[in-house]
């Protein structure tokens with residue numbers, strides 16, 4: 001019979017482990033949930049008395065306030081956590097490999113492996129080990145081999161795959177009401193029991209018909225497939241946006257008309273300056289690598305194009321800015337509104353904004369940045385990484401970080417909207433216009449503002465001013 005879980009450990013207190021397990025603690029007061037991380041500063045932030053949490057996510061603070069110290073704990077004592085838990089989520093990072101075999105494509109599974117080895121070394125009782133991180137298909141097999149080769153007598157490990165589908169910025173809402181919870185297990189009796197034990201945790205708040213149980217490999221691949229198909233929609237709509245700009249069609253109108261087909265559906269069809277975030281690119285590259293390893297070059301090329309289209313979209317946007325500003329931005333001032341990869345998060349990983357600013361800096365423009373949530377030190381870190389041939393000192397000579405959109409726009413010749421923060425819609429545009437150099441350009445990388453209204457004020461708004 002399935003075990004009734006009362007003690008859960010989560011290894012990795014990041015964007016996934018933190019919110020996911022905080023919500024489990026909230027919804028399951030009878031379960032003690034401990035979240036551990038090697039990063040002391042991160043754990044200190046989770047434990048901070050004034051709830052100055054390490055990640056910004058709407059609704060998260062409220063959840064942590066309700067549970068922390070009750071049945072939710074944050075710690076750096078990984079070993080103790082492992083010893084006490086019945087079920088362990090492995091929610092560590094799986095970035096793209098930077099060197100070695102598969103560099104630039106394959107997922108770096110070093111963190112997953114280290115966590116797995118630590119579980120094997122420390123556990124003295126049986127555990128259910130759950131892959132929460134996004135991993136290549138068949139990683140569970142490697143985890144099982146490592147665990148079994150290192151386990152103590154009377155210790156058995158059951159491996160589950162339980163990929164996470166939350167999106168940043170809406171993580172808490174997504175976790176409260178997930179479209180589905182996916183659990184993959186071996187189709188043995190023990191595997192199915194472990195699966196039922198985890199399903200019972202979720203069934204405290206997720207309707208049974210939304211808890212899907214499948215084989216391990218299907219579960220692992222479904223996660224990569226879901227991200228690939230979501231990103232593919234964006235690249236498709238972005239590819240169409242290039243045709244729109246060349247013809248005078250309006251991509252919002254086209255997307256709306258296409259999305260009305262119930263087979264296509266209206267969501268996730270917003271043209272943009274390109275998708276960012278820690279996962280889409282990484283997971284598609286991972287799928288490309290998998291396809292190549294399986295000797296499926298046509299499949300690999302198909303998915304690779306989704307990422308290439310995204311790179312093209314970012315390049316095309318930077319070029320549009322330079323071309324429009326009379327073919328040179330050297331010495332000009334540009335305001336970039338938004339540094340996060342999407343609205344309602346402070347996360348900047350793979351943000352399109354970084355690529356644009358890098359391009360502007362390489363043209364020797366001056367850039368004023370404003371983002372409501374990204375902290376200053378993160379911006380310097382990201383720009384240093386993006387511009388390896390510039391010293392931080394020289395970056396700081398060209399970049400100013402501002403406290404409002406209005407401040408960022410002061411004396412600039414152009415505004416670039418890089419993130420879809422709602423507040424950018426409500427900017428005092430008339431006031432901004434008065435304080436800018438003329439002609440004053442707005443490049444709306446998110447189709448966020450009302451182009452007609454801004455045009456009436458006097459702005460030249462892209463994408464639309466060069467339509468016939």
Ligand code: NAD
Nearest residue numbers: 012013014015016037038039092093094111115133134164
């Ligand atoms: P993250 O970098 O924010 O968090 C991972 C944490 O794991 C880090 O704090 C790191 O210090 C810690 N860690 C690494 N190795 C450890 C070890 N051996 N012991 C203890 N702690 C360790 O990453 P994230 O954004 O939370 O992503 C985690 C995984 O979830 C990735 O595989 C990602 O693909 C997947 N995922 C992410 C999202 C998202 O929106 N960010 C959504 C779904 C799935």
Ligand code: UGA
Nearest residue numbers: 164165166167168234268269270272275276277279341342
């Ligand atoms: C994405 C998926 O939506 C989640 O289901 C998944 O769990 C997660 O990746 C993951 O595996 O990490 P996330 O990257 O947090 O979530 O955010 P999204 O809302 O998917 O946005 C990704 C990027 O696409 C952002 O830069 C966003 O601005 C952009 N986007 C999104 C568009 O350009 N157009 C759209 O229509 C939608």
